[in-house]
Amino acid sequence: MGKIFAGKTTDIVPGKMIKVSIDGREILVTNIDGNFYATDDSCTHSGASLSEGKLDGCTITCGWHAAEFDCKSGKMTKFPVKIRDLTVYSTSVESDSVFVEM
16 A cells, blocks of 8 residues: 555644544554654554543553553553554654655
């Protein structure tokens, strides 16, 4: 599929996360200190949209049941039971545009 436009760097300021739809998939794009990361937007516990949760540093916390994931690696970092990690996608920045590689 290649590189898909996800947004402008000015729309995803440091410490912010946004949800984008790419070819029918919901992808969460985060900006941590000027570095962009992309994961699936759906929590692997019960499918909640992670974009409705919160971002603290590199930790995404699901708003439904407080599962926590590292936005850089997609790894689950905290939850009472083991659930599947998030899928991680490569990102790139060209000029002022953020792209997700699918």
